[in-house]
Amino acid sequence: MTERLQLYSYWRSSAAYRVRIGLNLKGLSYDTVPVHLVRDGGEQHQPAFRNANPQGLVPVLKHGSRTFRQSMAILEYLEDAWPSPSLLPFDARDRARVRALAQAVACEVHPLNNLRVLQHLERVLEVDAEGRDAWVRHWVDEGFRAIEAMLVDHPSTGRFCEGESPGLADCCLVPQVYNARRFKVDMAPYPTIERIEQACLALPAFDAARPENQPDAPAAGT
């Protein structure tokens, strides 16, 4: 487990952002291999990257001779391979709650709003920029309404999604809020989500993972 970790990442990809948080929470150092999702038609579609991931999606994690795809599978791999500090609670029922919150982002919100879907809406369905942004906000609102309801007043909700330690659900929620703000979603109806986001971003592991703190982020003001 001592081989160097390489993360194929794009600064603004929220799936890559999840994994960056997970790596940082585990205290694992890694090299970033930037994959520019927009330039030259998208480096993720080029053969060099498709060999690493036939899905043409970031993130990809390389560890020794093995290649790992899908952010949620990668986070579970980090948990399996480096159990401490844990991203999941001890009790199986509590773990299921955390995974459900994580999947409420990863299976219900993000897949509808990622770059390839927005490009398809514009290029194939000829949806204009306004319609595209309304689409994004619709699915974020649908998802956040449910997540807020699952968090608020739940006895397991603490400073973070589950108790007093950041975990798998927080790894997913914070990047999704970043994405929501980018599309000008009104966060007022989601005070619990916003409170947890702020608690997370106060931690160095989350702060270092922010899009603007990545080596491939454009310089401020450009």
Add this chain to the structure above:
Amino acid sequence: MTERLQLYSYWRSSAAYRVRIGLNLKGLSYDTVPVHLVRDGGEQHQPAFRNANPQGLVPVLKHGSRTFRQSMAILEYLEDAWPSPSLLPFDARDRARVRALAQAVACEVHPLNNLRVLQHLERVLEVDAEGRDAWVRHWVDEGFRAIEAMLVDHPSTGRFCEGESPGLADCCLVPQVYNARRFKVDMAPYPTIERIEQACLALPAFDAARPENQPDAPAAGT
């Protein structure tokens, strides 16, 4: 762990189908609580169901006093609570491969093609039935191309997605193929997926989970 399991399910929901397979592979008996996703505007939107799941989505699993949401989190819960027979291989790296295949369905294909998204395309974006079906096929083809590439010629691929025992990836793949056939996706480019689907459906655990074998399925010929 001896309390009765209740699965809120809809016969044709592929997320519910995944969990039915998982329950059957674990040899767990359960009661089906049918939630009709179409009738009366969708029972999943009614307050009685929204209390169980604010997401308004099936499946939901009840076990004793606890409620579990999100099919992938439920399957991981089954694995945690009833470890044998396992749906995941022993080695962490192999587990990550299986989870990545599962998530390639659960995070990339299914979320774009489920009922609420198709309804949104029709009602909000005014896409006609032909455009809606083309949308479904586009995302299935995108996903299946990648999954086929991840399966074919991989040394871990066996009779099933991973080796000689059915597991988490198969629980996701088989319902997605069912959905693909419903939308008349040409399966010819995906011979490995189709071969694995057939191997799965030959097993009683998969056969019993088929949509047409559910208590809420319409009678044949109706």
